[in-house]
Amino acid sequence: MNYLLAAYCLLLALARQRKMAFLFPVLCFFTPKGLGLIDVASLPYLSENRAIVIFMIICFFLYILSIGLKIKRTNFPFSTAFILLGLSYIGSLASNTQTLASDSVTAFMLFSEVFFPCYLIWYFCDSPALAERTLKYIYVTGLFVSIYGTLSFIIHLNPYFDYIKQTTPTGRVLAADYSGSVRGARAIGTMSNAITFGAFQAISFLVGVFLLRANRSSARFLWLMLGQIVLFVGILATASRTPLIFVLFSMMIFTCITRTRDKVIIIQIGAVIVALGGFIGLQYIEKVVDFALSVFSQKDSASATGSSLQMRIGQALIAWNFFSQSPLFGGGVSKTRSILASGAYPDFYGAESAIFQWAIDMGLFGILAFFTLFLRIFSLVRRLKNRFSRALMYGMTAGYFIFVISTGVLETMQFFLIVVTLMLIADGRGGVQSRVLPVTDCSRPVLDPLFYEPTVRPRQQPNQD
Numbered sequence: 001m002n003y004l005l006a007a008y009c010l011l012l013a014l015a016r017q018r019k020m021a022f023l024f025p026v027l028c029f030f031t032p033k034g035l036g037l038i039d040v041a042s043l044p045y046l047s048e049n050r051a052i053v054i055f056m057i058i059c060f061f062l063y064i065l066s067i068g069l070k071i072k073r074t075n076f077p078f079s080t081a082f083i084l085l086g087l088s089y090i091g092s093l094a095s096n097t098q099t100l101a102s103d104s105v106t107a108f109m110l111f112s113e114v115f116f117p118c119y120l121i122w123y124f125c126d127s128p129a130l131a132e133r134t135l136k137y138i139y140v141t142g143l144f145v146s147i148y149g150t151l152s153f154i155i156h157l158n159p160y161f162d163y164i165k166q167t168t169p170t171g172r173v174l175a176a177d178y179s180g181s182v183r184g185a186r187a188i189g190t191m192s193n194a195i196t197f198g199a200f201q202a203i204s205f206l207v208g209v210f211l212l213r214a215n216r217s218s219a220r221f222l223w224l225m226l227g228q229i230v231l232f233v234g235i236l237a238t239a240s241r242t243p244l245i246f247v248l249f250s251m252m253i254f255t256c257i258t259r260t261r262d263k264v265i266i267i268q269i270g271a272v273i274v275a276l277g278g279f280i281g282l283q284y285i286e287k288v289v290d291f292a293l294s295v296f297s298q299k300d301s302a303s304a305t306g307s308s309l310q311m312r313i314g315q316a317l318i319a320w321n322f323f324s325q326s327p328l329f330g331g332g333v334s335k336t337r338s339i340l341a342s343g344a345y346p347d348f349y350g351a352e353s354a355i356f357q358w359a360i361d362m363g364l365f366g367i368l369a370f371f372t373l374f375l376r377i378f379s380l381v382r383r384l385k386n387r388f389s390r391a392l393m394y395g396m397t398a399g400y401f402i403f404v405i406s407t408g409v410l411e412t413m414q415f416f417l418i419v420v421t422l423m424l425i426a427d428g429r430g431g432v433q434s435r436v437l438p439v440t441d442c443s444r445p446v447l448d449p450l451f452y453e454p455t456v457r458p459r460q461q462p463n464q465d
Contacts, residue, residue, distance in 0.1 A: 002037055002048050002167055009052045013059040020056060021120040022134050025422075026141045027052065028415045029200060030160075034175035034192025036167040044105055045172050049414075053113050056120060076122050077380050077424070078417075081373035082115050088366040091329040099332045107333045118417040122425070131425035135207050138419065142204025143227050146234035149189025149197060153237050160190050178239075187237035191411075198235050198243025199403060199412045203419055205231040205247055206396045209254070210423060212265060213388040225272060242407040250392075250399030257391035311349065318348045319356040323363065330363035354404040374401055380424055389427045393420070 009027070013020040031049040038046040064071055089107040093100055125131050152158035164175045175192035177185050186194035208224050208231070235243050255266045322331060322339065332338075336357045339345060351357055358366045377397050384390040400416050 001163070002035060005031075006037055006048060006051050006055075010055045010059075013052075013055045014062075017056065017059055017063060017120070018124040020059075021117070021124050022130075022137075024052065024056070024117055025121075025134065025138050025415065025418045028418070029141050029145045030190050032164065032175075032190070032192040032196065033411050034164045034168060034173050036173065039168045039170050039172065041170050045168075045170075047173070048167075049411075050109055050113055053109075053116055057112060057116055060116075060120065072123065074123055076119055077429075078118070078373060078376055081369065081376045082111075084369040084372050085115075085366075086111055088329070088362045088369045089333060091365050092333050092362045095326065095329040096332040096335075099334065103333045110333060114414050114417055117414055118421040121418055121421045125422070125425050128426045128428060131422045132211070135211060135419070135422050135426060138422075139204055139207045139211060139227070142201060142207070143230060145189050146201050146204070146231050149187045149201075150230075150234045150237045152189070153185070153187035156185070158188065161188055161192075164192055186239040187234065189234075193410060194238040195240045195242060195407055196410045196412060198238035198240045199246060199410065200415060201231050201234045201238075202243045202246040202250075202399075202403075203396070203412075203416060205235070206250055206392065206399075207419060209251075209265070210389065210392050210426075213386060213392070225268070229272060240407075242403050245406070246399045246403040249402055250395035253395035253398050254391045257394055258388055262388050262391070311347075312353070314347045315349065315351065315353065315356060318345050319351070319353075319359055323359040326363055328363045329365055330359070330361045333361050336360045350408070352407045354408050357408060377420055384424075384427050386427055389423065393423055396420075 005027075009020060009023075012023070028049065031047070031052065033047050033049065035048040036045065037048045037051045038044075089111050093103055093107055096103065121134075125134075148160075149158075152161070158177070161175065161177065168175065173192075175188075177188045178194060187197065188194045189197045189200075191197040191200065205228060208228050212221065212224060232247070235247060251266060255263055322335065325331060336351050339348065339360070340351060351360075354370070355367070358370055362369075374397065378394070381390055381393040381397065384393070397420070400412075404413070
C-alpha cells in the first residue's frame with residue numbers, strides 16, 4: 001500500500017502540484033515516520049512522508065525550469081527564520097567535518113520537510129476561502145482518525161499500526177504503543193507514537209475552534225461541539241500529558257485574550273466536557289488533572305507516570321555537558337541520536353525536549369533560528385484584524401511551544417507550520433501581501449501556476465467612443 005501511495009503522490013505532483021500541496025496535510029495523518037518506504041540496511045531509511053516531500057520538491061523545480069524561471073513571487077512570511085535555520089544546519093555541518101558525509105542528507109531532509117510543505121501552501125493558496133476549506137478537510141480527517149484511534153485502543157486491535165510495523169523490517173525506526181510500559185498500552189491511531197498522535201489531535205481540536213470564528217449557527221456549533229468532545233477523548237486515550245497540556249494551555253491563553261462574547265464558546269465547551277466527566281465520574285476528572293500536573297512534580301516518577309521535574313534537571317545537566325563542547329554550531333545534526341543510541345547516558349532517557357536536541361545538534365545558532373521562527377509567528381499573528389483568530393493563534397503557538405519544550409518535536413512541526421500558514425491565509429495572510437510578476441501582454445497564453453494549464457486571458461476591446 002505504501003508503494004501505491006508513493007506512486008500516486010508522484011503522479012499527482014507531476015500533473016497537479018497544487019492539489020498535491022493541499023492533499024499533503026491530510027496525508028500527514030497517515031504517513032508517520034514509522035511508515036517506511038525504503039528500509040534496507042545498506043541504504044538510508046526513507047519514510048513515506050519524506051518521500052512525498054522529495055517528490056513535491058523535484059516536481060516544483062521541474063515546473064520552475066519548464067516556465068523559464070518566470071514564477072510567481074510571494075512575500076513568504078517565514079523567509080528570514082528559514083534562512084537562519086538553513087544557515088544553522090550548514091554551520092553544524094561545516095563545524096563537524098568528521099560526520100559531514102552522513103549528516104548532509106539528514107540535514108537536508110530535516111530542513112526540507114518543514115520548509116517546503118508550508119512554502120508550497122503559501123505559494124499555491126490564492127484565496128482565504130481555499131485555505132478555510134483545507135482547514136475543514138484537516139479537521140474532518142483529524143476527527144475520523146481520532147475515532148479510529150480511540151476505538152482501536154478500546155478493542156485492542158489496530159490493523160494500520162500493525163501494517164506500519166511491517167514497513168520497517170530493519171528495526172532502525174520503531175513504532176510502539178507502549179504496551180510493555182508501566183502505564184500500559186496507549187491510543188496510537190495511525191501514528192507510530194502516542195504523543196505524536198495526541199499532538200495531531202490537539203492541533204485538530206484548535207482548528208475546530210478556529211473554524212467557529214465566522215459562522216456560529218446552532219447546527220454548526222453542535223456538530224463542532226460533538227467533534228471537540230471526540231478529539232478531547234482521543235487525547236485522553238493517548239495517556240500522554242503534553243498533548244493535554246498543549247490544548248489546555250492554548251485554550252487558557254485564548255480565553256484571556258479574546259472578547260467577552262467569545263469566551264462563551266469556551267464556557268460552553270468546558271461545561272459540556274465537565275458534565276460528561278461528571279456523568280462518567282468526578283474522580284476521573286481529578287485523575288486527569290493530577291496526571292497533567294504531575295509533569296511539574298518534584299518526585300522522580302519517570303518509571304511510574306513519565307517525566308518529572310527532577311528527571312528534566314538531570315537531562316539538562318547532560319545536555320549542558322555536550323552543548324558546552326560545541327556551543328556555537330553544535331556537535332552535528334545527528335549528535336543527539338548518536339548519544340541515545342550509545343546507551344552511555346541512561347539518565348538522558350529520550351532527550352525529551354526540543355531545547356536539548358537543538359542545543360546539542362546545532363548550538364546557539366540553531367536555538368536562535370527556531371526561536372526566530374516562533375517569534376515571527378507571533379509577529380504575524382499580532383497583525384491579524386480578527387481578535388478571535390488572533391487570540392486562538394496566540395494560544396496555539398504558545399501551547400505548541402510548551403509542547404516541544406516539554407517533550408520534543410516528535411514529527412509535529414511540519415504539520416503545525418502548515419496549519420499556521422493556512423490560518424494566516426484564511427484570515428487575510430496576516431497582513432502580508434503576495435506579489436505577482438506583472439503580465440504585460442494579455443493576449444498571450446499565460447501558464448497558470450496553480451493548475452499547470454494554459455489559460456488565455458481575453459484581449460481588452462478598444463474604446464468605441
